[in-house]
Amino acid sequence: MARKRNYRRDRLGRFAGAGTKVSASAKGARRAAKTATKTGARKVATSAKNSYVQGSFSRNLVVSQGGEYKGVKVGAEFTTPKGRGVLVKGIVGYHGKPDRRLDITPSLDVEQKKLSVKARPNPNRRTSAGTKIRR
Template identity: 70%
Template structure:
C-alpha cells in the first residue's frame, strides 16, 4: 500500500511540474504585443491622482482577458503641496511635479504656541 501511495505522489508531482511549465509557456505566448503601453495611464481620475497599468492576454481559441492594476492617492484638501504625476509616452519618461496647493487656505497652517 505504501508503494502505491508513493507511486501516486511521484506521478502527481511530475504532472504538476509539466503542467506548470506548459502554463508558463502558454502565458508567455498569449501576451498581446503593445497592450502594456496601450493600457498605461498616469494622471488624474476624479479626485484621485495615480497610475493605472494593464496588459491583455489571448487564448488560442480567441478569448481574452485584460489584467489591470491601479494605484491612486487622494490628499487632504488643505495639504501644502499639490503632487501631480505625468507620463510622456513618446519619450517614455515619468515625471512628478510638486507645486504649492492653490486650494489651500492661509489659515490652514500650523499655529505657534507662545
C-alpha cells in the same frame, strides 16, 4: 496451548514495518505532484507569454485624473488559441485631503516610457491651516 506470536517493534514501541508501504506510496505521490506542478506552471507561463498581444501594455497605460483621484491605469491584452481575448487592468489612484501640504501629480512620457511624479506646494492650502508656532 497456542503459542503467542511475538511481533517486531521499533524503538518507540510501534509495530515495525507498519505503514512503510503507505508512506512510500505517499512519497511517490508527493514527488509526482511536485513534478506535475512544475510542469504545469511552466506550461502556463509559456502559454501566457505566447498569448500576450504585442503593444497592448503601452496602449493601456494611462496617467490621468478622474474626479478628485490622480492615478495610473495599467493594462495588457491576452488572447486564447481559439481567438477569445482578455484585458487585464490595474488602477492605482491617489486622493489627498483638501488641505494637504503637497500636490502630487503623476505624468507619463510615452516616448521614453517613463512615469514621473511631481510634488509641489498645494495651491489650495491656506497658509494658516494646521500650523503651530513652537518656541
